[in-house]
Amino acid sequence: MDIFALFTTRVIEALRADHPELEDSLLARVVVEPPRDASHGDLSTNAAMVVAKPLGKNPRELATALAGRFAQAPDVESVEVAGPGFINFRLSNAIWHQVLKAVGAQGESYGRSDVGQGERVNVEYVSANPTGPMHVGHTRGAVFGDALASLMAWSGYDVTREYYINDTGGQTLILGRSALLRYREALGETIEIPSGFYPGDYLIPVGEALKAEWGASLLDKPEEEAVLIAREAALGAMMVLIKADLAQLNIHHDVFFSERQLHGAGGDIEKTLAWLREEGMVYEGRLDAPKGKTPEDWEDREQTLFRAKDYGDDTDRALIKSDGSYTYFAADIAYHRNKYLRGFKHMVNVLGADHSGYVKRLQAAVKAVSHGEAEIDVRICQLVRLLKNGEPFKMSKRSGDLVTLSDVVEEVGSDATRFMLLFRRNDASMDFDFALVKEQTRDNPVFYVQYAYARACSIFRTAERDMAGLDISPAALSAAEVERLSSAADIELIRLIGAWPRTVAAAALAHEPHRIAFYVHDLAAAFHGFWAKGKDDVDLRFVNASDPTLTLARLALVDAVRQVIRNGLGILGVSAPEELS
Structure with a gap:
């Protein structure tokens, strides 16, 4: 039950009743949301201001008329017009009781929606070069992309999780020489090991495997051939290693796309370049030197250029290097055309901070290859600074100077790693303090939320112990007299529970899984606060042996809290333990 969606529908129906000439495209701009100031009520809508100008009417007059339609609604306690024409609703307790019953009835489905309407979406994330184990720089993008994919799937999208294997180019040859x-x-x-090679111990098993397969015979082969053989062995071993690393965070992809599919005769780049020429999207010309420092890849020569500026980029882009090989951007265009031809009109790419300059060029590429039918959202994950007790923290194990994903998970666990990396916007840099995430205090966000869930479970164990004759089965909770819940603390907590469906839908549409982490933390804080009030006020205790009916109603509330926390943690890929050690 999404009260915001429910009232949006009711407000639009009221507008249509008075003004049937209003178009759907205009009414789609009507929003019902929490007021900026909670003292103004439970809901607020901009409806009157949206339709005032097209109707040629004063927005406050329209708002007053619209508010009048809700004045006698049984689930609306009061309705007021504010400012230039906002309408603020204060809801009756009855609707909050309906919310609580909806959570009990819907269970793990509470908050799921069809905002995605089954649209196919490709979420590409991690896509680290297969030259070694996952390091901490990859971990934030991996967790963010995986949580976003789960969030969108939860919200009605048909999601494909994709990993782009960069298995061509000079770095793979260096990997082969290192192996x-x-x-x-x-x-x-x-x-x-020379400078510039991969020094990590993770390549030792690759060397051993080559010895087991080839004996000493690789030494008799020409060096170029031996390097290629070693490269293939190393790439295969690295992908096994990367998948194992990701599995430690319960991250699994549906598609592993090899860059090699793009290259060579008849490859996607060749096909795409031919198509671009047919469409008039490329030309032969020169690029102006960029302002400031000239990048290494700029060449003052006649070359094949993509008309990127026609599609919103800052400059046109080169597709073929002076040596005849394709540029990285040529591969990007071909790859995203491949996605489009696979049926994806909604794409999300999760990239590291060093790729912030790629946003406009990728948007231009997708717009061009789809003739504007497809869109791409490029999400940049900023850097993570590792700390311990506020001081820079370095770990060095199997990978030279890198801190690996495995190092982090081994130090603090999968739950803490995932939650902490999601407890901040992806485009903001962050500090990851190993000492903090091990603390069992309210200052540790993941502990605070998991403790709320464990506390909710312990309340049920207390009820079983102190009120052995009380039926607290799911059926009994569904039949509980939740109307008994009328205190300000009860309604405040239910109001927050009622915000969950809107929070999930908004987070999915905005591609912002951090909103889920923020929400469950807020819900945990409200629940802990309610529990603390019960220590001083017997009427607010969750288990009250002298009032079985009220106890059952409160247990229904507790059950709703733990259900929503479990749903939220599930989207984030974090466990909900019933007890904490």
Whole structure:
């Protein structure tokens, strides 16, 4: 039960009744949301101001007339016009009791919606070069992308989780040479790893595997051939390693797309370039030198250019390098055209902070290859600074100088890693303090939320112990007289529970899973606050042996709190333990 959606429908129906000439596109701009000042009521709508100008009427007069239609509604306690024409509603307790009953009836489905309407969406995230284990720089994007995919699936989208394997190019050859060195080491040679190679111990097993398969015969092959063989072995091993690393955070992709599909004769880049030429989207010309420092990839020469400026980019983009090879952007265009041809008109790419300059060019590419039918949202995840007790914290194990995903999960666990990385907007840099996330205090957000869930479960155990004859089965909770819940504390908590469906839908539409983390933290705080009040006021206790009817109603409230927390943590990929050690 989404009271915001419910009242949006009722407000629009009232407007249509008085003004049938209003168009649906205009009414779609009507919003019902919480007022900025909670003292103004429970709901607020901009309806009168949306339709005033098209109707040629004064917005306050329209608001007054519209408010009059709700003055006698049994679930509206009061309705007032404020400011230039806002309408504020204060709801009766009856509607909050309906919310509580809806949570009990819908259970784990409470808050699910069809805002996605089954639209296919491709969420591409992580896409780290397969040259080593996942490091902490990849972890934030991995967690963000996975939570966003879950959030959108929860909200009615048909989601595909995709990983782009960058398995071509110079870095893979360096990986092959690094693995070949480890192969020589496995054969007993003393090696020295040159600067620029991959020094991590994670390539030692690759060298051992090459030895087991080839013996010493790789040494007899031309170096270029041996490097390619070592590269293939290393790439395969690295993808196994990366998938295992991601699995530690319960992250699994549906599609692993190899960049190699784009290259070569008959590859997607060749096909896409031919199509772009047919569509008149490329031309031969020169690029002006960029202002300021000239980038290494800029060349003052006649070259094949994509008309990116026609699609919103700051400059046209080169597609072919002077040596005849394709630019990275040519691969980007081909890859996103591939996505579009696979049926994705809604794409989300999660990239690291060093890719912030890619946003406009990717948007231009998607707009061009889809003739404006598809859209892409590029989400940038800013850097994470690792701390311990407020001081910079470094760990170095199997990967040279890198802090790996496995290092972080081993130190604090999957739940803390996921929740803390989501407890801040993706586009804001953040500090990750290992000491803080191990504390069992309210200052530790993940503990605070999980403790609220565990506390809710313990309240049921207390009821079983202190009121052994009381039926607290799901059926009994569904039949509880929740009308007994009329205190300000009761209604405040239910009001927050009632905001859950709107919160989920808004977070999905905005591609902002951090809203879910913020919400469950707020709900946990409200629940802990209610529990504290019960220590001083017997009438607010969740378990009151002298009043079984009120106890059952309060247990229905507690059950709703733990259900919503479990739903929220589930979207974030965080567990909801019934007890904390």
